[in-house]
Amino acid sequence: MTEPQALLDTNICIYLLEGLSDRARKRVEACVPGAVVTSAICYAELIRGLDPADRKSLELVERFFRIVPVLEFDRNAADAVAKVPFHRHRFDHLIAAHALALGLVLVTNNEADFADVPGLTVENWTV
DSSP states (O other): OOOOOEEEOHHHHHHHHTTOOHHHHHHHHTSOTTSEEEEHHHHHHHHHTSOTTOHHHHHHHHHHHHHSOEEOOOHHHHHHGGGSOSOOSTTHHHHHHHHHHHTOEEEOSOHHHHTTSTTOOEEOTTO
16 A cells, blocks of 8 residues: 555545535545545544434445545554644644644645644645
8 A cells, every 4th residue: 555645634525525626636536545544533523524314425425435544543643732732623733733643744725724833734735
């Protein structure tokens, strides 16, 4: 499997799932399988927002995560939380820490939310 290079933020996963950004879709499709991943934190945010009775959405999300692997939030990611300012929205500080711990580019449409995280590389694949 290819080494991961980019970690998708929750909002980019939503854009891809809902077909809201052709640019993001094309960018992901251009990557080698395994180069684009997401965090277990993003997965949790997405699953929490789903209606368990909506089989169609559940199947779509399941197919999506067969293509975009979900990485465990491990001890290295937890240690990296100390490097991230804690005034993040929701789980953003954990997602930023996960990307930092793995040395991955964080792909998000909310670049400003991560601008003050030292050492974090952020890209927006929707523009």
